[in-house]
Amino acid sequence: EPEVTQTPSHQVTQMGQEVILRCVPISNHLYFYWYRQILGQKVEFLVSFYNNEISEKSEIFDDQFSVERPDGSNFTLKIRSTKLEDSAMYFCASSPDRANSYEQYFGPGTRLTVT
Amino acid sequence: AQTVTQSQPEMSVQEAETVTLSCTYDTSENNYYLFWYKQPPSRQMILVIRQEAYKQQNATENRFSVNFQKAAKSFSLKISDSQLGDTAMYFCALSRRYKYIFGTGTRLKVLA
Numbered sequence: 001e002p003e004v005t006q007t008p009s010h011q012v013t014q015m016g017q018e019v020i021l022r023c024v025p026i027s028n029h030l031y032f033y034w035y036r037q038i039l040g041q042k043v044e045f046l047v048s049f050y051n052n053e054i055s056e057k058s059e060i061f062d063d064q065f066s067v068e069r070p071d072g073s074n075f076t077l078k079i080r081s082t083k084l085e086d087s088a089m090y091f092c093a094s095s096p097d098r099a100n101s102y103e104q105y106f107g108p109g110t111r112l113t114v115t
Numbered sequence: 116a117q118t119v120t121q122s123q124p125e126m127s128v129q130e131a132e133t134v135t136l137s138c139t140y141d142t143s144e145n146n147y148y149l150f151w152y153k154q155p156p157s158r159q160m161i162l163v164i165r166q167e168a169y170k171q172q173n174a175t176e177n178r179f180s181v182n183f184q185k186a187a188k189s190f191s192l193k194i195s196d197s198q199l200g201d202t203a204m205y206f207c208a209l210s211r212r213y214k215y216i217f218g219t220g221t222r223l224k225v226l227a
Contacts, residue, residue: 031213033213033214033215037158041219042206042218042220043206043208043217044217045215045216048213048214050213089158093215102146102147102210102211102212103150103165106162108157108159109159109160111158
């Protein structure tokens with residue numbers, strides 16, 4: 001069964017460094033998403049992406065964040081200058097065509113630790 | 116604004132017993148889906164069950180079933196014959212197009 005994959009599974013970085021989290025969505029899906037979960041808290045929406053554009057973003061998704069689909073398969077989340085409070089689990093998700101965009105398929109997550 | 120509320124931060128149940136986790140939500144949309152996700156210590160999000168808002172029949176998946184009350188905006192999860200492997204965090208989620216809204220979760224512990 002097709003699945004969303006994410007790399008790396010765990011990333012440790014120093015405050016102020018740039019990180020790129022990578023996701024490979026399910027191949028025929030058209031909508032892509034990033035979510036964040038700070039330890040012990042709920043999962044929060046960051047951004048949705050369709051047709052090479054951001055469809056919607058939350059107030060968390062400020063200028064430090066960016067997303068990109070650099071090729072036909074990868075979907076990336078970049079954090080330009082990491083802060084301690086960016087430490088969290090980051091989930092990528094994808095969904096198929098417009099008619100089925102209500103159901104999203106989640107990847108296993110990347111645990112980001114900022115020291 | 117769309118919200119999802121899980122009022123039970125923690126629950127416990129004896130193995131083989133039945134437990135019900137509560138979820139209420141608020142939305143002004145007519146078309147939406149509701150989900151329950153399980154998050155074990157690995158923190159992966161595992162889909163347990165989903166419900167389309169336009170379907171009156173409650174969804175069931177083996178030992179998992181929901182009680183969907185659309186007018187009351189209530190979406191509870193019933194786990195029958197609880198197993199030790201059901202111990203996890205459970206999140207209720209409301210899907211509107213292009214975005215999921217999650218509740219704060221219920222930590223379920225199944226006792227041997």
